[in-house]
Amino acid sequence: MILDAKIPEGPIEKKWTSFKNNAKLISPANKRKFKVIVVGTGLAGSSASATLAELGYQVEAFCFHDSPRRAHSIAAQGGINAAKNYQNDGDSVWRLFYDTVKGGDFRSREANVYRLAEVSGTIIDQCVSQGVPFAREYGGELANRSFGGAQVSRTFYAKGQTGQQLLLGAYSALSAQIGLGRVMMHENSEMLDLVIVDGHAKGIVARNLITGEITTHAADTVLLCTGGYSNIYYLSTNARGSNVTATWRAYKRGAAFANPCYTQIHPTCIPVAGDYQSKLTLMSESLRNDGRVWVPKAKGDKRAPQEVPEEERDYYLERKYPSYGNLAPRDIASRSAKEVCDEGRGVGPSGLGVYLDFSGAIKRLGEKTIRERYGNLFEMYQNITGENAYERPMRIYPAVHYTMGGLWVDYNLMSNLPGLHVLGEANFSDHGANRLGASALMQGLSDGYFVIPNTLGEYLSTQFGKKVSTDLPEFKKTEAEVRAQIEKILAVKGNVPVDEFHRLLGLIIWDQCGMARSETGLRKAIEDVRALRERFWKEVAVPGTGAELNQSLERAGRVADFLEFGELMCLDALIREESCGGHFRVEHQTPEGEALRHDDKFAEVYAWMFRGENTDPDLVREPLHYEAVHLATRSYK
Amino acid sequence: MSSEATSSKKPCGCCWPIFSSSIGRKWVVALTGIILVLFVIGHLLGNLSIFAGPDAMNAYAAFLKSAGELLWVVRIGLIICVVLHIWFTITLWRENLAARPQKYAVKDHLSTTVYARLMRISGLTVLAFVIYHLAQFTWEAFNPDYKGWVDAQGRHDVYRMVVTAFQCPFVSGFYILAVGLLGMHLSHGIASLFQTLGITSKKMRPLFEQGGLVVAWLIFLGFASIPASVLLGLVKTTPVLPACPLCH
Amino acid sequence: MSTMHFHLRLWKQKSGTDAGQFIEIDAKEIPSECSFLEMLDIVNNRMTREGKEPVAFESDCREGICGTCNMVINGVPQGPGRGAACQVYMRKFENGQTITVEPFRVGAFPIVKDLVVNRSAYDRIIRSGGFISEHTGGAPDASTTLIPKPVADAAMDAAACIGCGACAAACPNSSPMLFVGAKVTHLGILPQGQAERKSRARNMVRTMQEEGFGNCSNYYACEAVCPANVPASVIAMLNREYIRGELSEAVGAID
Structure with missing residues (x-):
């Protein structure tokens, strides 16, 4: 099988324009005949639903939350990139494009990334018009800050709550359309399967989480905007509900899953404190502007940080990367923290932590300035850990934050399954092997506001007169399969809570498919995941019934999918015998311990195709052609 | 919980929506509140003439009486204000009760003030007092003798009537209690009306709250000073029989 | 531990x-x-x-x-x-x-069920007016309108609302005025929100009443519990905006 990315001809700067000039259009009179199902109402889903409804399509949107406003896009702190060059610091669409390709360690698709950079500016225009209260200068202009991996200030922000404000902007646009009756919103509805009719994605099966009712919904096309799968690690910065179920079920119905091993580990999170822990909290990357990262030079040094003299401290980032120092990119900073902890020099009760020390900055700038800059973060840290970071260094440790992998899509954001479109973090397309800060919000909104409204016609124009109804046997059969899966979970009647399996799975994946991966570790992880899955189906405890609000049942379904997905993730990591971005294979490193890419063999997308239960999936490769940029080694020394 | 589910209650179409709306009715309560506060302040200033002696007070009372029809315009206006103030408060309150069908098992007052929580009690007590107060001094229902009291200039001797009445500790006690509740009512009410009419800000609110408290205290002290002075013997009149029906 | x-x-x-x-x-x-x-x-x-x-x-x-x-x-x-x-x-x-x-x-x-309640009333309030009707693609360049920093900051303080419902839960009258006021303030003070300013306040308050919430008595319990620190001054703004909206409709003023 060949995966055709359908990239338009022409020079990279002209591709999107030429696409739009030649794209197939659906007339306003015909748009209202087409029904679009949108699953997920985060940045991508809300913006797509609102925009498609404005254009005249009939939209049915689904979210498992009680309101579309709860999606986890809301938690993004830092900001959103856009090549506006309001600062006159030399930014351009090209630079944003290049930084993103380089930041992704040359494993993303050029044409998609260029388009992302190209529409980035209009996203800001759109959001400002909606009333998103971006930070302003005293003169009233929009303010910008700088972020990792870039030498220009192109990040727009709204306090430390940019994701919240952008999501609420998209949510309000969606709400307006719901109010006008153009979007039918299904809250508390979790998609449990995709319905395929004649090889095309034509509907979904959903479960109402309040009543337990299982319903089928038919449409002309389905848009999955269901986010990433970081929660496979159990502990991540993602919301508790974030899951892989929608994309995984689509995979099992024929959609290719691309690069599942590409996950991003954020270096500055509050360390794990114990088994009971349900969630890891991110501390903004901006802290590394003034904090210095260190561990004691000696192994097992249990002294309080204040008692460790200066000469016995190892400021390892400054030592290893003198030019970037504490501001080394996320993947590198994370891996370095892991290395020192593996050497037994980690701090805190668990030994899995490093210090982020502000004492120098406080001495230099005064506590008042530090309080002004980071007061809310210090407060948050104190609330969670009970420690005062003005008096003793913070303890931080990396945590899983984002997943670059996702369902494979072409330039039109359609997967290999005709009719199935995938937007936002749920697809694989724009970030390669590592995502730069402030790029996730940009991608979600670009896909929803500006890309899909233009590309959807390519598919829908082939679908005149092909309406399907939920009376078709395909719908009945899929619904029956969903019911059977739920019955199967309820029938186990074991005595081990779902959370316990999820936690154990997280430990396996974190240890073997986390910051550093090895062949033996990955092989072992695959075995362990299989064994855990077997145990799950014998011992999981799900009290209650399927015909009511049953949170154990919801989680069990999601964890069952994670238990299958984990195997694919490890397999992908095993096959990719190189180190790139967030994927670090210990066998492939430079003598200095830096990531070693093998562009000759691996400059390609790995897309996995389901072939059946307990059967190895098929691997389909999409070669990545770099015509506009030259492959280069990332160096931050 | 699907989005189609909407409530059946529609805003009343037959009357001006402002008067059926939550905020509109509160505006009426606030605006009538302003008028009533101004009345209370005016009334207090008039009453304080007692400290200037019988002549001043009786002259003031005679001046009011001379207003004739105008006095009735004011009285009717005040009655309308009182009725609207109370009526809209009651309709709002009934909705508030209905909005929480089941109470909390554990109650925490959070930052609500005792004045705010006692608004209805203080308001209704003040209403009862006002009726009593009118019966005592305006209708002179408790002691028909009052009607015949005139001073040297032939004016109604309001001074003697008031001082006589306040010589009774029960009358004074109830009066002080009532104006105390009035003060409490106003301490929330005055600050609150700025919020309801939307003429406050984050910065101004503490000022209005403290200002409301100060005005409320001044009003309380002003009113309470009269019976207190009478009881303490600072304000005196020719000794007569106690007039209070309770004391007989 | x-x-x-x-x-x-x-x-x-x-x-x-x-x-x-x-x-x-x-x-x-x-x-x-x-x-x-x-x-x-x-x-x-x-x-x-x-x-x-x-x-x-x-x-x-x-x-x-x-x-x-x-x-x-x-x-x-x-x-x-x-x-x-x-x-x-x-x-x-x-x-x-x-x-x-x-x-x-x-x-x-x-x-x-148990501790789970249905807060969809808040979504319906937003749907009745808590937005700026701006169709995708029609926006002018973001730098066209200058917004003074204090205005942007005040809009952000109001926009920080997380829609959790604690305001109505804390209010002795079950009033959601902090929630409604936050949105009316956020959009009402920004230049982009002026076109629908009057109808927004009017429609959101009407929906709030239809949903069966209580009325604000200026207790400020909402402000005391608000996880997002939304100030009760947004309620003052809502009171003002609503009357303005209602009056201009009543007298037939052009919105």
């Missing part, structure tokens, strides 16, 4: 139509470092192991921003301290303390 124990009284109610009651649980050996919701996770998992149905409660991001979690802890909506219930840590409680956990008691938020 030290452990603590608590005496819990948790609200259990099978569905909105069933009667509910408190169940009493002795929660032993709770790590003192864990959060309130993690304590409930532990209790729920113990109940699950014993074959009992756990207590349903909502949560998602667990970092205080999504607004999903909602419960009343010892009479305080979203629990002691600033922030949502997920930001409450057990070290704030005394060892051996009795902790009562109830759902939000607001008629317009009917109980779904």
Whole structure:
């Protein structure tokens, strides 16, 4: 099988324009005949639903939350990139494009990334018009800050709550359309399967989480905007509900899953404190502007940080990367923290932590300035850990934050399954092997506001007169399969809570498919995941019934999918015998311990195709052609 | 919980929506509140003439009486204000009760003030007092003798009537209690009306709250000073029989 | 790590139509470092192991921003301290303390199960006007309109609302005016929001009433519990905006 990315001809700067000039259009009179199902109402889903409804399509949107406003896009702190060059610091669409390709360690698709950079500016225009209260200068202009991996200030922000404000902007646009009756919103509805009719994605099966009712919904096309799968690690910065179920079920119905091993580990999170822990909290990357990262030079040094003299401290980032120092990119900073902890020099009760020390900055700038800059973060840290970071260094440790992998899509954001479109973090397309800060919000909104409204016609124009109804046997059969899966979970009647399996799975994946991966570790992880899955189906405890609000049942379904997905993730990591971005294979490193890419063999997308239960999936490769940029080694020394 | 589910209650179409709306009715309560506060302040200033002696007070009372029809315009206006103030408060309150069908098992007052929580009690007590107060001094229902009291200039001797009445500790006690509740009512009410009419800000609110408290205290002290002075013997009149029906 | 124990009284109610009651649980050996919701996770998992149905409660991001979690802890909506219930840590409680956990008691938020309530009324309020009608692609360049920093900051303070419902839950009258006022203020003070300013306030307040919420008595309990620190001055703004909107409609002024 060949995966055709359908990239338009022409020079990279002209591709999107030429696409739009030649794209197939659906007339306003015909748009209202087409029904679009949108699953997920985060940045991508809300913006797509609102925009498609404005254009005249009939939209049915689904979210498992009680309101579309709860999606986890809301938690993004830092900001959103856009090549506006309001600062006159030399930014351009090209630079944003290049930084993103380089930041992704040359494993993303050029044409998609260029388009992302190209529409980035209009996203800001759109959001400002909606009333998103971006930070302003005293003169009233929009303010910008700088972020990792870039030498220009192109990040727009709204306090430390940019994701919240952008999501609420998209949510309000969606709400307006719901109010006008153009979007039918299904809250508390979790998609449990995709319905395929004649090889095309034509509907979904959903479960109402309040009543337990299982319903089928038919449409002309389905848009999955269901986010990433970081929660496979159990502990991540993602919301508790974030899951892989929608994309995984689509995979099992024929959609290719691309690069599942590409996950991003954020270096500055509050360390794990114990088994009971349900969630890891991110501390903004901006802290590394003034904090210095260190561990004691000696192994097992249990002294309080204040008692460790200066000469016995190892400021390892400054030592290893003198030019970037504490501001080394996320993947590198994370891996370095892991290395020192593996050497037994980690701090805190668990030994899995490093210090982020502000004492120098406080001495230099005064506590008042530090309080002004980071007061809310210090407060948050104190609330969670009970420690005062003005008096003793913070303890931080990396945590899983984002997943670059996702369902494979072409330039039109359609997967290999005709009719199935995938937007936002749920697809694989724009970030390669590592995502730069402030790029996730940009991608979600670009896909929803500006890309899909233009590309959807390519598919829908082939679908005149092909309406399907939920009376078709395909719908009945899929619904029956969903019911059977739920019955199967309820029938186990074991005595081990779902959370316990999820936690154990997280430990396996974190240890073997986390910051550093090895062949033996990955092989072992695959075995362990299989064994855990077997145990799950014998011992999981799900009290209650399927015909009511049953949170154990919801989680069990999601964890069952994670238990299958984990195997694919490890397999992908095993096959990719190189180190790139967030994927670090210990066998492939430079003598200095830096990531070693093998562009000759691996400059390609790995897309996995389901072939059946307990059967190895098929691997389909999409070669990545770099015509506009030259492959280069990332160096931050 | 699907989005189609909407409530059946529609805003009343037959009357001006402002008067059926939550905020509109509160505006009426606030605006009538302003008028009533101004009345209370005016009334207090008039009453304080007692400290200037019988002549001043009786002259003031005679001046009011001379207003004739105008006095009735004011009285009717005040009655309308009182009725609207109370009526809209009651309709709002009934909705508030209905909005929480089941109470909390554990109650925490959070930052609500005792004045705010006692608004209805203080308001209704003040209403009862006002009726009593009118019966005592305006209708002179408790002691028909009052009607015949005139001073040297032939004016109604309001001074003697008031001082006589306040010589009774029960009358004074109830009066002080009532104006105390009035003060409490106003301490929330005055600050609150700025919020309801939307003429406050984050910065101004503490000022209005403290200002409301100060005005409320001044009003309380002003009113309470009269019976207190009478009881303490600072304000005196020719000794007569106690007039209070309770004391007989 | 030290452990603590608590005496819990948790609200259990099978569905909105069933009667509910408190169940009493002795929660032993709770790590003192864990959060309130993690304590409930532990209790729920113990109940699950014993074959009992756990207590349903909502949560998602667990970092205080999504607004999903909602419960009343010892009479305080979203629990002691600033922030949502997920930001409450057990070290704030005394060892051996009795902790009562109830759902939000607001008629317009009917109980779904245990501690879970239906807050869709808030979505319907937003749908009736809490937006700027701006169709995608029609926006002028973002730098076209200058917005003074104090205005942008004030809009942000109001826009920070997480839509959790604690304001209505804390209000003795079950009034959501802090929520409605936050949106009316956020959009009403920005230049982009002027076109629909009057109709927005009018329509959102009307929907608020149709949903059966109570009326504001300026108690400020909402402000005291708001996890997002939304100031009650937004209610003053709402009061002003609404009357303006209603009056201009009544006299036939051009909106």
